Amino acid sequence: MRLLEHRSAQRHHPGDGVLRRLVDEPAGVPDADRAHVAGCPACLAGLAEARADAAATATALSAEGSTDVDLAWRRFSAAAPAPVHAVAPAPARRRHRLMRSPLVAAVGVVVVLGGAGAAAAGDWLQIFRTEQVAPVQVQTADLVSLPDLSDYGDLQVVSEPDVHPVADAAAAEQETGLDVPEVATLPAGVTGDPQYLVGGQVVAEFTFSAAKAAQAAAAAGEPLPPMPAGLDGSRFRLVAGPGVAATWGESHGIPALVVGRAQAPTAFSSGVPFDTARDYLLSLPGLPDDLAAQLRTFAGDGSTLPLPIPAQFATSSSTQVDGHPATVVATRDGSVTGVVWVSDGVVTAVAGSLTEDEVVGVAEGLR
Amino acid sequence: MTRSRDAVRPDLEQVFRADYPRVVAVAARVLGSRDEAEDVAQEVFIGFGRTSVPADEASRWLSVAAAHTALNHLRSGRRRAAREQAAPTDHVTPDVADDVVTRDERSRVRAALARLPRTQAVALVLRHSGLSYADVAAALDLSPGSVGTTVRRAEAALRKELIRHASA
Helix, strand or coil, X not given: CHHHHHHHHCCXXXXXXXXXXXXXXXXXXXXXXXXXXXXXXXXXXXXXXXXHHHHHHHHHXXXXXXXXXXXXXXXXXXXCCCCCCCCCCCHHHHHHHHCCCHHHHHHHHHHHHCCCCCCHHHHHHHHCCCCCCEEEEECHHHHHHCCCHHHHEEEEEEECCCCEEECCHHHHHHHHCCCCCCECCCCCCCCCCCEEEEECCEEEEEEECHHHHHHHHHHCCCCCCCCCCCCXXXXXXXXXXXXXXXXXXXXXXXXXXXEEEEECCEEEECXXXXXXXXXXXHHCCCCCHHHHHHHHHCCCCCCCCEEEEECCCEEEEEEEECCEEEEEEEECCCCCEEEEEEECCEEXXXXXXXXXXXXXXXXXXXX | CHHHHCCCCCCHHHHHHHHHHHHHHHHHHHHCCHHHHHHHHHHHHHHHHCCCCCXXXXXXXXXXXXXXXXXXXXXXXXXXXXXXXXCHHHHHCCCHHHHCCCHHHHHHHXXXXXXXXXXXXXXHHHHHCCCCHHHHHHHHCCCHHHHHHHHHHHHHHHHHHHHHHHHC
């Protein structure tokens, strides 16, 4: 009872945070609070408890030991054999590094889902990336709920690809600068000459905004994970294309055969390290845990690309095309099978109302 | 590896030598293992090498990155599992931390840390790594007044976890 009377007699008990700071940084606590605590049994009890918890935590987190900095530096230099006294990163180099990142794929997916306006045959080409393509199976619901990055900043499509038909392969080549793939032998049932579609570059810019991210998190009813230093205001620029698609015998919206080729997307950031940005994106509210976990596994060597495939509608498997790792995608109803691979920064895909053997056969026979 | 073609900031070695022990210490508080912490520190400095973070903010940046990266490792558990498989001799050469906290307790502490809200976990680790309240506030975009509250909550949660398991 005396304690209660005492507390009620005080005008102001400092909060737990102040008591905690008294434990190890008392100089940061206002004199008035210090004076109060010194004469308040309730606050002194709280202070003692805070002190005990802090000490227990310090013990629990203790990980003393010596560090050999010379050895660590040698290991670091060996693992990162770049000229460690080199000048600041050139944009092109940074771009090269970042184009291997799942982050770019995440942005690329948003660009595709956001309706960049590419034709059906070109839609999925835009989420491909360099070096290697690996599938991430996701449920359709996950695709729909992939975090719309416009909630976390400003997403601006700077230029749309302007997909349009051209007369022939020569015109496609001239417009895109790509070697238009020629099919050596058409599979049984596919006849005639293809129609050619070309698309120019799609360019999107995304600027991370802490304020927007906080709003989005509040709307999702979840706390926004603490944002790494420097991410707020960071800009990511994605450039994909140009691309070309040759289409045979389209009917009912499903082409008999499509052969597509596109320049793999490139991107660069304004400076936040990829790992930091990726981990933060992965921690944002709204990204399904399973998908996030799968995306995270791509961080190992940074050379694979998550290729979201709706698990309800399609399956995927690995194969090889001309020695390049390739991914086979097949719809569960058997209506469409495709194979995609990357070589020298160019993505090529073959798909159609065909069997796996047929699409891989066409892929192997491309000239 | 493209890394060999990546250019890095010119002051990297200087910053590395000055801050490496601190970065390892931060990560070790999270992971409870200096070996793992050194792996995290290498990762953090690779990232740092590509940034243009001003030199006078490097220490804070590195500490925050170390805490986040180590917590990510903790959450994924990948590194730990891989290391335990690859290096069974770990058990006969325990970390010095084992002198203070038993292996069992240590894993409970890591599990409890992994369950804390990220802000609490980072604030806790940074404060116990010696960052001032003002530095922790700046690093986490908190008001300086709320750092104490955040750290206090984390410590209370940690204590509850440890007591709960100890009495179980």
